[in-house]
Amino acid sequence: MVKTEKFIPKAIEKIKAKAQGKTIIALSGGVDSSVCAILAHRAIGDNLIPIYIDTGLMRKGETERIKGIFGDMNLQIIDAKDRFLDSLVGIKDPEEKRKAVGETFIRVFEEEALGVEAECLIQGTIYPDKIESDGGIKSHHNVGGLPEHINFKHIIEPIDDLYKDEVREVAHALELPEEICERMPFPGPGLSVRIIGEVTREKIEVVREANAIVEEELLEQFFPWQTFAAVLGKGTGVKGDLRVHGWIVAVRAVGSRDGMTAEALDLPWDTLRKISSRITGEIPTAARVVYDITPKPPATIEFE
Amino acid sequence: MEELRILVINNHGQFCHLIHRTVRDLDMDTSIVPNTTPVEEVIAEKPDGLIFSGGPSLERGGLCEEYAKELDIPILGICLGHQLIAHAYGGSTGAGSHGGYAAVDVEVVEEDDILKRLGPRISTWASHGDEVTELPPGFVKLARSEICAIEAMKHPDKPLYGVQWHPEVAHTDKGEELFRNFFEVCANYNK
Missing domain, CATH: 3.40.50.620 (HUPs)
Structure with a gap:
């Protein structure tokens, strides 16, 4: 040391x-x-x-x-x-x-x-x-x-x-x-690697808001080594009887010592439900929320 | 234990610097050297032991096979490093039936030197598509798992050891003990 x-x-x-x-x-x-x-x-x-x-x-x-x-x-x-x-x-x-x-x-x-x-x-x-x-x-x-x-x-x-x-x-x-x-690692290319495929202004806004929600819900309570949201693509949802073709947002929260190996946090169901409800409720174009359970390896921590 | 000079041979593996860090944190004198360093230059460094890091493919293993055959010092091969030692002595390597990623439960067959006090089972982290599929003639199998028959091995006489998992990552149990066991081998060699 x-x-x-x-x-x-x-x-x-x-x-x-x-x-x-x-x-x-x-x-x-x-x-x-x-x-x-x-x-x-x-x-x-x-x-x-x-x-x-x-x-x-x-x-x-x-x-x-x-x-x-x-x-x-x-x-x-x-x-x-x-x-x-x-x-x-x-x-x-x-x-x-x-x-x-x-x-x-x-x-x-x-x-x-x-x-x-x-x-x-x-x-x-x-x-x-x-x-x-x-x-x-x-x-x-x-x-x-x-x-x-x-x-x-x-x-x-x-x-x-x-x-x-x-x-x-x-x-x-x-x-x-x-x-x-104690700031969590944040990739050099920023939010661009938390968007699958092409980076557009709309996707950046979605991923920025979703990241803020995930951090608010998880940082102080669960001390993840890293936690964030990523925008994967579009899926079908229904909001108030209206069909929405909206963004699928992935939530990632991992434990690690040095970022070289990592495991998904075993988050309580209620916490995950609250995140899902906030993301789909506060971001009009978000239709679906998934939680990534893959360790590193074989996945990396960031999506791209 | 006395301070030993341990060289980490860089085979371009993502965990290479973690080996360096673990060795350094255990108070050894260490540096990372390219795997293209000529044999004479490695000897000139007067190392007490070498550690071969993991890496992407045998083709990028540089001069590791020569080090394993020509140098008379203890060597620990990790992941690709383990496969390079096997390859150098006539064993076979190839794709396993099931890639080993993240947690792998390893069964210690023979504690020998480097797995001393690690048995009977340890939870390790691995990251490999290929593995040693056939031991080199005379080599001794030290550990196995459900997904990989040769998780660890040693040369019959020389102080050459290979492990398929990554003792240098935080998620592996008793990783430091494995390194300490290896240092003990290095400290006692040729004495």
Whole structure:
């Protein structure tokens, strides 16, 4: 396990030694990039420019939360919703989707970086990212995808020797808000991988609302390692004597130590019923709710 | 136990870094090395033992079969690593009748060295389509399950061991014990 009292000053020293001029970091609101942002801010102060890109694929209330926590750190919030959604039009294959989001991310980020004349880049890569990208299971959008048109003097990866739970320990030691320290993993491509097939504005709205409901019902009561909703496709339903051809929403809730293996939570029937009733009741176009009981392996935690 | 130098050979398996982590958390000196590292370079690292990670296919097993045949140090093969050891010594591998995913109840046939104190049954996690279908000549079967006849094996004389399941994942029972048993083999070898 990481010794935070040694790790933190050492990491700050390393950043100080490497960073020159304006240094940027892409802040996602997850624990990894948040920890890097705090370490870097302590190292180089106002030379750090954290950039948060609103991809339109974020969870409900995410952008506001980021503003609240990092607002006093030069934070640049970029609204790129349309660009991301446009880049996803017509794409059905999961890996293609990940690539499209990753690519757009890099382009938007690159433009912003050129604008602030950044010389260095900080990335929140953690140890498993490096190894996993190598195996070809899923591509990680922050590994291997770097801005091509900027010659950064240095790319700094302050936590690339740490595992997720170690990053959380550092986050606690840095006194980041509890909700960031213990934030559930959220995929880089955002809600786009919680939609089977093509990503449309309508499906994003459905999946965003459904995710919020699932989190509200499960997070504080059952402490899942990860929980979310995904939109699978359309099915027939009936609401108040009217036929509805509406969305089928899958609920996922898993227990895990590190995300590498996982099992579906054994949720009480009443809880599942309440989630089903809320999703179909509060989202007019949702017709059906299913609970995914598959462990990992053979399934993965996310759907795409 | 003294600190040993254990190299994790990366066969591109998704759990490779979990092996590294488990070994590190058990206070061993460890690093992950590519499976294309030449034999001489592996020797130059002066390892006390090697662990072959899992991976997608025999074709991506790099030089593991050479390590298994040429090096005189203890080796633990996991999943594909287990199959690579079998392949190197003339055993057969192929698709099982039933892929092993998630929980698999394993019956320990012979505790030997690496399964010491793990019997008679352990609940393990697996993730494999292929398996060892025929033991290499002389090899000893150490464990079996309902879905896979050769869950674990060892070389008749050399300290070469293979397990089909993943002792490095959180959902496997007594995974750390298996690694500790292997370290004991490494610590006592050639002494």
